[in-house]
Amino acid sequence: MYCNRFLGSGYGTGGGMFLMMGFGFLIFLAFVFLVFKLMKFNSPSSFSSDNLALDILNERYAKGEINEEEYSKKKTILSRKN
Template identity: 50%
Template sequence: MMGGYGMMSGFGMFIPLLLIGFVIYVAFRLSNGSYSIRSRENNALDILDERFAKGEISEEEYIHKKKILR
């Protein structure tokens, strides 16, 4: 008489496990620093440094933009 009840309880256990996995994934991504403002600032400064090193911008423009980013 259990019929589909056994299958439902198995599916019912799958949803909480899926939610726990999702929470762990989100926590890992946030702790990894990929969403931090600080890493974006450093990335912008790295790009600015590269552009200055390649000669794409002048020293004056480099200093001005660096002040803005900090």
């Protein structure tokens, strides 16, 4: 009996409709949160800038753009930042 009044049976359909709209809104917020989390996870900026710098350094060394001495110096500088 009390539940019927709480859900809107005693006051028309307003209470039940309000409850369902709130539940729908919570589902919508969860969906939006999930979409933003997935977008952030898949973005290139989700990688650490130190890891990206080390990858670029390794690539430059592999291509022969820098010598071993320069590579070692820059690698120690990057590893100190971690």
